[in-house]
Amino acid sequence: MSRRSTPRTPAKSRPEPPASAGSQAKDKAAKRTTAAGPRAKDGGPVRTTGPPKPRQSATAAAPAVRPPARSTVAARRAARGRTSGQRRQHEPGALDRLRRVPTAAWVCAVVAFLNAACWSVISPPFQVLDEPSHFAYVQHLAETGSLPTESGLVFPPAEETALEDLRYPAVREHPAVPTISSYAAQHRLEHDLALPNSRTGNGNAGVATSEPPLYYALETIPYGLESGGTVLDRLALMRLLSAVMGGFTALFAFLFLREALPGARWAWTVGGLGVALAPLFGEMSGAVNPDAMLFAVSAALFFCLARGFRRGITPRLAAATGAVLAVGVSTKLNFVGLVPGAVLGVLALCANEWRSSRRRAYRCLALALGIGASPIALYGIVNVFSGHPVGGAFAALVGFSREGGSLPGEIAYIWQFYLPRLPGMKSYFHDFPTTRVYWFDGFVGRYGWLDTTFPNWVYTAALIPAGLIAVLFARALFVYRGALHNRLSEILVYCAISLGVLLIVGADDYLHKIPGEYAEPRYLLPMLALWGAVLTLAARGAGRRWGPVAGVAIVSLVLAHDIFSQLLVISRYYR
Amino acid sequence: MRIKAALAGGLGLIAVAVAVTLAHAPTTTVLSRSTSGAKTLASTTSDAGGCQSGEVLPRDTSAIRLGLFAVTSPAVTVRVLQGSHRITGGTLGVDWSGEGPTVPVARLPRTVSPVEVCFTLKSVASVVELLGRKTPAAEAAIGEGMPLPGRIGIEYLRSGHRSWWSVAVSVARHLGFGHAASGAWDALLVIALAATFITLSSWLVVRELR
Numbered sequence: 001m002s003r004r005s006t007p008r009t010p011a012k013s014r015p016e017p018p019a020s021a022g023s024q025a026k027d028k029a030a031k032r033t034t035a036a037g038p039r040a041k042d043g044g045p046v047r048t049t050g051p052p053k054p055r056q057s058a059t060a061a062a063p064a065v066r067p068p069a070r071s072t073v074a075a076r077r078a079a080r081g082r083t084s085g086q087r088r089q090h091e092p093g094a095l096d097r098l099r100r101v102p103t104a105a106w107v108c109a110v111v112a113f114l115n116a117a118c119w120s121v122i123s124p125p126f127q128v129l130d131e132p133s134h135f136a137y138v139q140h141l142a143e144t145g146s147l148p149t150e151s152g153l154v155f156p157p158a159e160e161t162a163l164e165d166l167r168y169p170a171v172r173e174h175p176a177v178p179t180i181s182s183y184a185a186q187h188r189l190e191h192d193l194a195l196p197n198s199r200t201g202n203g204n205a206g207v208a209t210s211e212p213p214l215y216y217a218l219e220t221i222p223y224g225l226e227s228g229g230t231v232l233d234r235l236a237l238m239r240l241l242s243a244v245m246g247g248f249t250a251l252f253a254f255l256f257l258r259e260a261l262p263g264a265r266w267a268w269t270v271g272g273l274g275v276a277l278a279p280l281f282g283e284m285s286g287a288v289n290p291d292a293m294l295f296a297v298s299a300a301l302f303f304c305l306a307r308g309f310r311r312g313i314t315p316r317l318a319a320a321t322g323a324v325l326a327v328g329v330s331t332k333l334n335f336v337g338l339v340p341g342a343v344l345g346v347l348a349l350c351a352n353e354w355r356s357s358r359r360r361a362y363r364c365l366a367l368a369l370g371i372g373a374s375p376i377a378l379y380g381i382v383n384v385f386s387g388h389p390v391g392g393a394f395a396a397l398v399g400f401s402r403e404g405g406s407l408p409g410e411i412a413y414i415w416q417f418y419l420p421r422l423p424g425m426k427s428y429f430h431d432f433p434t435t436r437v438y439w440f441d442g443f444v445g446r447y448g449w450l451d452t453t454f455p456n457w458v459y460t461a462a463l464i465p466a467g468l469i470a471v472l473f474a475r476a477l478f479v480y481r482g483a484l485h486n487r488l489s490e491i492l493v494y495c496a497i498s499l500g501v502l503l504i505v506g507a508d509d510y511l512h513k514i515p516g517e518y519a520e521p522r523y524l525l526p527m528l529a530l531w532g533a534v535l536t537l538a539a540r541g542a543g544r545r546w547g548p549v550a551g552v553a554i555v556s557l558v559l560a561h562d563i564f565s566q567l568l569v570i571s572r573y574y575r
Numbered sequence: 576m577r578i579k580a581a582l583a584g585g586l587g588l589i590a591v592a593v594a595v596t597l598a599h600a601p602t603t604t605v606l607s608r609s610t611s612g613a614k615t616l617a618s619t620t621s622d623a624g625g626c627q628s629g630e631v632l633p634r635d636t637s638a639i640r641l642g643l644f645a646v647t648s649p650a651v652t653v654r655v656l657q658g659s660h661r662i663t664g665g666t667l668g669v670d671w672s673g674e675g676p677t678v679p680v681a682r683l684p685r686t687v688s689p690v691e692v693c694f695t696l697k698s699v700a701s702v703v704e705l706l707g708r709k710t711p712a713a714e715a716a717i718g719e720g721m722p723l724p725g726r727i728g729i730e731y732l733r734s735g736h737r738s739w740w741s742v743a744v745s746v747a748r749h750l751g752f753g754h755a756a757s758g759a760w761d762a763l764l765v766i767a768l769a770a771t772f773i774t775l776s777s778w779l780v781v782r783e784l785r
Contacts, residue, residue: 104779104782104783107775107778107779108779110772110775111772111775111776111779114768114771114772114775115768115772117768118765118768118769118772121750121754121761121764121765121768122750122765124753124754125753125754166753173644173673173674174673174674174675175673175674175675175677176604176640176674176675176677176730178749179749179752179753180752180753181749181752182752185752185753186752186753186757189752189753190757229755230755232753232754232755233755235755236754236755236756265783266783266784268783269779269780269783269784270784273776273779273780276776277772277776429647429700430621430698430699430700431698432647432649432669432698432700433669433698437647437648437669437670438647441670446672449673450646450672450673451672451673451674453670453671453672456667456668456670459670514646514701514702515647515700515701516646516647516700516701517646519647548577548578548784548785549577549578549581551780551784552578552581552582552585552780552784553581553585555585555776555780556581556582556584556585556586556588556589557585559585559586559589559773559776560585560588560589560592563589563593563769563773564592564593564596566765566769567593567596570746570750571601571739571746573749574746574749574750575601575742575746575749
């Protein structure tokens with residue numbers, strides 16, 4: 001078995017707290033399981049070489065994080081000393097790797113898929129943010145084989161007919177107006193959809209025009225499968241593909257939690273389900289929107305980095321990280337926000353590797369960055385030969401200045417976009433409570449075209465559970481502060497990624513000069529894996545005895561949030 | 576056992592909350608004025624207010640929806656005046672978005688006419704549009720001491736007589752409209768999907784957190 005199957009840090013690096021009687025019994029069972037060989041069923045860190053190591057009990061509150069241990073370097077060197085033939089012989093295949101994924105991770109993925117599928121049925125066609133534009137992009141790509149060129153909002157006749165018959169303009173942003181609700185309107189819709197309306201227009205894809213094509217190219221598959229169906233048939237199948245991507249998001253978020261917070265495996269389920277059942281995530285993953293794929297790729301990026309920090313980087317992992325970066329920048333422009341932090345992470349991982357093998361470190365660095373940068377390099381080359389600016393849409397995205405603006409002004413603006421204004425800052429939002437309204441209330445629930453909201457008291461009441469989760473999370477940080485200190489570089493990388501996401505959204509809002517235009521919480525969902533970590537740590541913050549009960553309470557809370565959000569959307573559109 | 580009990584408690588609470596919520600009646604529009612074919616009359620980027628006379632306040636009105644549109648929404652306060660006497664009113668915080676903020680107001684057991692509806696917008700951070708119907712200046716709403724180009728759309732709402740439970744079949748039928756596969760099966764599919772992910776989540780919690 002290669003070294004990659006062994007957790008990087010030995011148990012001795014973290015003090016084991018005394019276990020309760022119940023957990024001691026579980027420990028014995030765990031010892032038996034571990035001694036018997038790999039635990040394919042739960043897929044936890046499997047140890048196949050060396051002496052069996054007692055598995056931590058389910059309720060034991062081990063440190064939240066494990067420091068990178070120098071002691072593992074020797075083991076890694078020993079592993080490296082094996083011949084390549086030996087390595088190949090013991091290298092687990094793809095199926096083996098899949099079998100090692102815990103059952104709980106798969107279940108979280110299925111729950112996320114079902115939740116997103118449910119949202120895809122509930123959300124009326126085109127009544128999720130920017131869906132008409134994203135559908136138009138796919139339609140144009142599938143029908144003509146070329147990318148859309150115009151950002152107009154007049155779509156091909158087939159789509160326009162559907163929009164008109166669904167009363168799209170009347171319903172959008174008009175919370176008092178439900179979707180069609182009569183047999184006459186339904187018959188008219190069915191009749192018009194059956195007409196042989198053209199599916200090609202003048203290349204308009206609205207706000208989606210400047211986006212990279214990967215997500216849309218994948219969506220042409222379900223579009224093509226339903227090519228004989230109506231616009232709504234195709235849209236339904238395309239939404240399902242997004243829901244599948246939602247499943248992958250939950251899967252990678254769970255795997256990230258397993259790598260980043262290995263101390264208590266029961267708590268991974270809390271974070272995994274917390275992600276899978278998040279209503280905003282469900283809504284976006286149940287719609288035709290590249291955000292669905294962006295969330296999955298972002299979660300995969302967090303997983304790759306966490307795995308590297310825990311087990312050390314390998315050429316295979318470096319290539320995987322590079323591939324994730326390449327897929328990310330080919331999915332949605334917003335992914336650019338994650339790139340600086342991800343590059344920092346790769347550099348940190350390679351710096352760790354550099355201590356034991358410079359050659360290997362350089363190889364990993366070249367693999368990760370080379371593969372990751374390849375789509376942007378290709379895009380630049382195409383732009384050069386087609387006479388466009390080299391940076392194209394990416395350059396516009398990272399252009400951090402606007403006419404009449406200044407860097408300090410922009411920093412002050414982005415600060416106030418998320419947080420209360422500090423003394424001395426120019427007021428850009430006229431003391432509008434951005435933190436509360438844009439972000440907190442936004443996460444509590446603003447669905448559809450941000451026009452579907454709970455009654456006001458719900459947002460106030462939501463402060464209570466949110467506050468409790470924050471307290472539990474803070475307690476976990478305090479209890480495990482030593483372990484966190486040892487993993488400072490890893491935490492800094494996650495913070496850098498988050499900062500990049502926040503900056504790119506805030507800068508976009510600044511550039512567009514309409515305050516709040518980009519204040520959509522979905523833009524922060526690439527950090528879903530970290531949200532899962534917050535929930536996981538919050539559960540563990542309740543302590544060994546009450547942690548699992550707190551975990552159940554958190555899952556119940558998220559489930560309730562999801563159910564009531566779906567009921568809210570149903571009541572808004574179908575009353 | 577503790578986990579199962581906690582989960583049962585959580586799911587039980589959710590079920591009770593859903594049942595109680597659905598026992599309430601949805602609000603319905605009693606009277607709409609100047610909302611048909613509404614156009615943008617004016618817009619503001621700073622705190623503002625206005626009044627519109629010649630309105631009718633139906634009995635049991637529990638909320639007033641104003642013809643306003645905003646992405647970054649301001650706080651809205653509504654006062655209903657009879658002469659100079661305030662007969663009802665209410666405030667909506669900044670937690671709304673899009674068109675038609677619905678401001679809850681205290682109910683009156685009788686219809687009152689004519690009344691003047693006044694509103695103020697606070698914490699305006701972005702553009703707020705006033706929507707309504709263009710009219711001669713004599714009939715128009717007054718904003719900041721000046722007549723607006725028309726009357727602002729106003730809707731008066733009150734709780735309906737039928738609970739969400741009693742309109743469930745109608746809602747389920749509407750859910751089947753405008754989708755790929757129209758019909759009652761859409762509602763059944765939603766129920767089946769929700770039941771499956773709730774069951775799976777519960778099973779996983781019991782399995783992993785025990």
